[in-house]
Structure formats: C-alpha cells, structure tokens
Amino acid sequence: MRYEGPIYRPPSEADSLLIQATLGCPHNKCSFCMVYKKGPRFNVRPVSEICEDIDEAFELYGAKVRSIFFPAGNTIAMPTEDLAAICLHSKMKFPALQRITVYGSSQYIVQKGLPDMRLLREAGLSRIHVGLESGDDTILKRVKKERD
Ligand code: SF4
Numbered sequence: 001m002r003y004e005g006p007i008y009r010p011p012s013e014a015d016s017l018l019i020q021a022t023l024g025c026p027h028n029k030c031s032f033c034m035v036y037k038k039g040p041r042f043n044v045r046p047v048s049e050i051c052e053d054i055d056e057a058f059e060l061y062g063a064k065v066r067s068i069f070f071p072a073g074n075t076i077a078m079p080t081e082d083l084a085a086i087c088l089h090s091k092m093k094f095p096a097l098q099r100i101t102v103y104g105s106s107q108y109i110v111q112k113g114l115p116d117m118r119l120l121r122e123a124g125l126s127r128i129h130v131g132l133e134s135g136d137d138t139i140l141k142r143v144k145k146e147r148d
Helices: 047-064 080-093 106-123 137-142
Strands: 067-070 099-103 127-129
Touching: 047 080, 067 080, 080 099, 080 106
Parallel strands: 067 099, 099 127
Antiparallel strands: none
C-alpha cells in the first residue's frame, strides 16, 4: 500500500483498513487546521492504483477486514464514479466488510446532491465523518470554513 502526506483518521477508525484515495484537502483554508497546510495539494489517486492497494491489503489481511476508511481530507469530493468504483471493488474483495467511511465537509456533500449520494450508498459507502465546526455563517467566515 502507498501513502503520501499526513494520514489522519478518527478514533473510531482505529481498527479499520486505511487505503488512501485522495491526497490533501480541496478546501485547505480553515484557520484552525494545519493538517495539509504544508501539502500535498488536493489530488485524486487513479482508481487503478487504489484498487491495486486494496488487492495488496487483501493478500495481507484477507477475511479479517470488517471496516475500510479512505483518507484523506474530504475524500467525498472525489468524482462520484471513482468513489463508487473503489467501494464496489472493496465489497467484492472483502467478504466480511461491514463499513466503508470517508471524511466529508457539508459543502462537498451538498455539491454531490441526492442522486450521487444514493449511488454511493448503493455502492457501499456507509458513513461520512463531517466536521461540524459551526452552523453560523459569521463564525464559518471567521474560521475560513465558508463555502468555496
Ligand atoms: S475542510 Fe477539514 S481538512 Fe480541510 S482545512 Fe478544513 S478542517 Fe482541515
């Protein structure tokens, strides 16, 4: 498996297989967040590479994998068909898989829209960790988390 840049995961993903699907964060402006300030820039890894990493993980961990987390920041922003493809490949590969999770800010979830979110759910995406810093527009502007 290949990893680039900081790899952060929530505590609840401690036992998850981590397969990097994206690099960096497409927003990368929040005043309180230093995770990707020094890079790498947001980038989506090719589906073929991600699937190679999934296949390699299968050789190593096989039937033990029950949960997968796809870093990095805001992986929900990757193209829907790519995210759906790696979810489907994961489901096909790991027979005991129960959960697939990504990070996703509300603005990128809204951009996807309901049909794409439904498609991702059907492909196996079961959880999105959302950083809810505030629902107040003034505060979101102050911490530079307003919509791009
Ligand atoms: S959206 Fe998340 S990862 Fe990106 S800069 Fe803000 S807090 Fe950091």
